[in-house]
Amino acid sequence: MNIRIVAWTPEDLQRRLDEVIEVYGEAMGHHGNDLQARAGRFHSHVRRPDVRGVATLTSEGRLLGFGYGYPGGPGQWWHDQVNSGLTEEGRRRWLAKPFEVVELHVRPTAQGHGLGAQQLAGLLRMATGSTVVLSTPEVPEEQRSRAWRLYRRFGFEDVLRHFIFPGDLRPFAVLGRDLPYT
Numbered sequence: 001m002n003i004r005i006v007a008w009t010p011e012d013l014q015r016r017l018d019e020v021i022e023v024y025g026e027a028m029g030h031h032g033n034d035l036q037a038r039a040g041r042f043h044s045h046v047r048r049p050d051v052r053g054v055a056t057l058t059s060e061g062r063l064l065g066f067g068y069g070y071p072g073g074p075g076q077w078w079h080d081q082v083n084s085g086l087t088e089e090g091r092r093r094w095l096a097k098p099f100e101v102v103e104l105h106v107r108p109t110a111q112g113h114g115l116g117a118q119q120l121a122g123l124l125r126m127a128t129g130s131t132v133v134l135s136t137p138e139v140p141e142e143q144r145s146r147a148w149r150l151y152r153r154f155g156f157e158d159v160l161r162h163f164i165f166p167g168d169l170r171p172f173a174v175l176g177r178d179l180p181y182t
């Protein structure tokens, strides 16, 4: 199959938001009302002019995966939560000029062929700022998910571990690495 990974603008993400949500649902195993509720935040994210996106498309234009992120800053929910969990030194280290990777997903049928890695590399090359940060659910060391292996392979270090975001009972890890990515 002929596959290409392309940069997506906020307009591209908005135009194909239904497919973006479908891919997210498949990748994360969310369906129906639960999926729509969880994906509700996408609607505002993709309207941000500073969103940087990547998409994996087949030659027929089918969406196999996507990722996006944007510069983080005070007043944004995720940024403020992470900020509250860090020491002053941690804030200076990670949140001075951060780029947040907000979503990164590949349809299950297309996983394991390096697409997630190429999407992440594409996003990191487009990222602005001095660090890149993201959060991912904690999983036991011996059951490291593909996402964990991917982030470690890209040099992501621990920023916060076992962090609880309001409204979610699962503990999360916040991971980060320096920019630029070359």
Ligand SMILES: CC(C)(COP(=O)(O)OP(=O)(O)OC[C@H]1O[C@@H](n2cnc3c(N)ncnc32)[C@H](O)[C@@H]1OP(=O)(O)O)[C@@H](O)C(=O)NCCC(=O)NCCS
Binding pocket: 027, 028, 104, 105, 106, 107, 110, 111, 112, 113, 114, 115, 116, 117, 118, 135, 136, 137, 145, 146, 147, 149, 150
């Ligand atoms: C996390 C996710 C985006 C990774 O995407 P992916 O396409 O499956 O990841 P990759 O294929 O790049 O990496 C997976 C494996 O393929 C291998 N690989 C890398 N390049 C490859 C290539 N060119 N050809 C074949 N295999 C390759 C990697 O070594 C990796 O092996 P590992 O998992 O045993 O370490 C995807 O699995 C996903 O959507 N998961 C569910 C949602 C999720 O967890 N998202 C992140 C939320 S924080």
